[in-house]
Amino acid sequence: MLEDKFGRRFHYLRLSITDVCNFSCDYCLPDGYACDTDRDFLALSEIKTLVNGFASLGTSKVRITGGEPSLRKDLPEIIKACSSASGIEHVAMTSNGYKLDTDIEKWVDAGLDSLNISIDSLDPRMFAAITGHNKLETILLGIDKAIALGVKVKVNAVLMKQYNEKELKNFLTWLKTTPVTLRLIELMQTGDNVTFFNQNHVSGMPIKEQLLESGWEQLIRDKTAGPAQEFFHPDYQGKIGLIMPYSKDFCATCNRLRISATGKLHLCLFADQGLDIRPALQSTDSSQLQAQLIELLGDKEATHWLQDGFTGATKHLAMLGG
Template sequence: MLTDNFGRKFYYLRLSITDVCNFSCTYCLPDGYQCDQPRDFLSLPEIRRIANGFSQLGTEKIRITGGEPSLRKDLPEIIAACKETQGIKRVAITTNAFKLPEHLPSWLDAGIDAINISIDSLDPRQFHSITGHNKLPHILKGIDMALAHGQTTVKVNTVLMREYNAYDMQTFLDWLKDTPVTLRFIELMQTGENQEFFDAQHVQGSRIKQNLILDGWLPAIRDKSAGPAQEFYHPDYAGRIGLIMPYSNDFCSTCNRLRVSSLGKLHLCLFTEEGLSLKDYLQQDDVEPLKQHIINMMGNKKATHFLHEKLTGATTNLAMLGG
């Protein structure tokens, strides 16, 4: 089991397979994707070796991220490769779902267990304003298809922004009355490129948490391989609410996840100075050297992300590592 110097155990790997994204979200890529580095993305054999190596070190869950992972034509093969790895109990994906109705059947056939979909507003015009795309009705259709199939867990990610969605909580709550998804409100995080936007738009999740508790929402039990969200349920609602609050005092104390970038670099934290290359260890099927390399690097993991000190490391935008 991978353990750091602070006794934290790591069951969860976030695996980016591309940093390319076709959306231009205001908080991440407002000018669209800029191809400013070599696009030597992980190959399918390299992804198999990563999954195998991490699973032998105790990883039980892999989340496939981007950029937008569905832009890779071999995504179904990547899902299947992770799912077929001994020891991996759950394979999830985070996506903007721009073609979810078309993609869903192949993802289900490949064995996907959970789908997280980025929707920052349930108002089509506001959604278009945030993302640059008029895709909300199509995405909601895909969610209905996934829920009707019943094979996958569906969650929706909403980045909180003061002027875009923070005052529209009732619309989200009305949707959750009859929609059995977990809606996760994510605090906007500062990156190297969004400081001015962050200062203008950041909303504290703790305020929403206080209101939820006052309105009768109850905390749900957290699984050991779950992400960082604090989840709440209410007997009168079909859906749940999750809160991801990276600026809360104890956020990093429950860290259980590592990240590998689409270029094959291990990131011990979303906001580290640089990734630690795994590429040399991904060229052979023997994963013992890879495992030892990962173990050796765990001693470099820090106790916290230092976001409170406005240190964002090498993370210029969230598309680099899938958040």
């Protein structure tokens, strides 16, 4: 089992397969994607070795991320490689939903179990203003298709003071009849968004207090769950999750490691560098990879230091899919 010096075990791999994104969200890529890095992304054969290596060390959940993963033409093959790996029990993906309506059946046939879709506003005009795309209606239709196919759906919304801070009521109305988990995510500071962060950061704690006062109850986290504190209410079909990276002891339950699209291990979303493991992916035998992962995990720190303004090598969230 992959375990660090603080006793945290890593059941959860977040695998980026591209850093390219076709949206231009104000908090991430306001000027659109810029090709300023090596675009020699992991090949399918390397991904197979990678996932098998992690699975042999106790990882049971893989989340495919980007950038926008659906921009890779071999996405169904990548999903299949993850879902067919011995020991992997759950394959998830995070997407902006651009191809959801047209491609969800292919993804489910390949073995996709759950899906996170980014929707920062249920107001079509605000959605277009944030993302640069007038796609809210078709994305919502895609979510309906995914639910009908049995996919567990979560919707990610980044809290931003000047954009959607007042939209909680609209989201709650939607959750009355929609069986998804809405995850409200605190805006995080990255290397490229300092001014935007200072203008728009909203704490999730007042929302948590409001939910508890309104009869919402907190769920117990599963061992492979992400960092959200999740809440349910008997009068709502949907649930709410809060991701509050600036809260006390946020990193105490860390259970995930990240691999970049170019084969670097990131021990934290805000680590000061990625650690190159790509040479170990050239063989179908994952034993070299396993040994390297165990060794490198010794350098994982207790916290992300984000509360002190340290953002490490993360220039924007599209680099590693959050």
